[in-house]
Amino acid sequence: MLVTRRQDTVSKSQTMADRTATASRLEEVVSTADEFDQVVLQSLPMLLDRATGYTKRFLRETGQWKDDIEHEKFALRWGSEYLERFLVCGRSEIPCRPLFLFDSLVAKQHSKPDPFCYHPDLLRPLGRFVDGLAARAVISRDALIALYRHAYGWGPGEVIAMTGLNGLESQRIYKNFRRWRENGWQRTMDEMGLTKAEIAELGNQQQRHRHRFNSEAERLMRVAQAHYRKSEPDHYPCLSRSQWGEMFAEGYGCDYRIWHLALCLDCMQTAWGLGSNGSTIGEKPRLELQVRP
Numbered sequence: 001m002l003v004t005r006r007q008d009t010v011s012k013s014q015t016m017a018d019r020t021a022t023a024s025r026l027e028e029v030v031s032t033a034d035e036f037d038q039v040v041l042q043s044l045p046m047l048l049d050r051a052t053g054y055t056k057r058f059l060r061e062t063g064q065w066k067d068d069i070e071h072e073k074f075a076l077r078w079g080s081e082y083l084e085r086f087l088v089c090g091r092s093e094i095p096c097r098p099l100f101l102f103d104s105l106v107a108k109q110h111s112k113p114d115p116f117c118y119h120p121d122l123l124r125p126l127g128r129f130v131d132g133l134a135a136r137a138v139i140s141r142d143a144l145i146a147l148y149r150h151a152y153g154w155g156p157g158e159v160i161a162m163t164g165l166n167g168l169e170s171q172r173i174y175k176n177f178r179r180w181r182e183n184g185w186q187r188t189m190d191e192m193g194l195t196k197a198e199i200a201e202l203g204n205q206q207q208r209h210r211h212r213f214n215s216e217a218e219r220l221m222r223v224a225q226a227h228y229r230k231s232e233p234d235h236y237p238c239l240s241r242s243q244w245g246e247m248f249a250e251g252y253g254c255d256y257r258i259w260h261l262a263l264c265l266d267c268m269q270t271a272w273g274l275g276s277n278g279s280t281i282g283e284k285p286r287l288e289l290q291v292r293p
């Protein structure tokens with residue numbers, strides 16, 4: 001125990017030293033795109049921390065902060081959103097001092113009238129529904145599992161087969177489904193502020209214009225998923241089919257499978273069939289949005 005603690009202290013001070021070096025490198029002028037990429041890519045974790053910290057401070061100062069997992073994840077998502085924007089637009093500002101450019105980009109975002117508005121389509125009922133489901137999924141396991149139901153119309157058996165879960169985990173999936181049906185769905189609709197009439201209207205659109213409804217839902221789902229996947233930086237990266245295959249075959253990464261596949265249409269296609277030990281399980285899933293639980 002003592003040894004572990006001492007090692008912790010050593011590695012912590014090592015990390016601090018690395019960070020100081022990284023930060024000072026970022027303060028120097030970079031004059032080519034290659035140089036920019038190199039310096040910035042080496043400092044991604046530190047820049048993510050920085051942007052997340054600024055976002056938390058902004059929320060605190062504007063009275064929008066609460067000490068809970070929901071707000072932590074919100075700040076983290078926006079931190080990585082800013083980091084992505086910086087990676088894209090930073091190169092056009094060369095020569096620059098990356099750290100100062102980064103700080104000013106975040107500050108500029110926070111001084112906008114509605115700093116966190118990210119997609120106008122997500123304000124319409126279908127967008128609010130899709131966005132609300134994904135938002136809830138990153139803080140509630142029931143809602144996370146429910147994404148499989150709402151995106152593909154699956155029941156517990158199909159979720160278990162797709163994600164390749166063992167007995168104990170399978171039991172939890174049944175419970176997740178039950179709780180979602182009993183009250184999770186209704187509570188989430190209430191939190192989103194979707195009225196009975198709006199929910200009924202979504203159901204109508206789904207029946208009358210199935211194709212258009214689903215392709216619109218898929219587009220919005222991609223926007224929402226990309227945003228909310230950032231809530232778990234460790235589970236964020238998309239994997240290749242062989243990486244997924246290894247995970248399934250060796251039986252590790254259970255959380256990764258459940259979490260990422262629920263929030264990534266592309267990896268669902270990539271990993272399709274791996275959970276069922278090679279036996280064919282029908283065609284690849286297509287998004288068929290279900291409004292009801």
Ligand SMILES: [Zn+2]
Nearest residue numbers: 238239264267
């Ligand atoms: Zn993915």
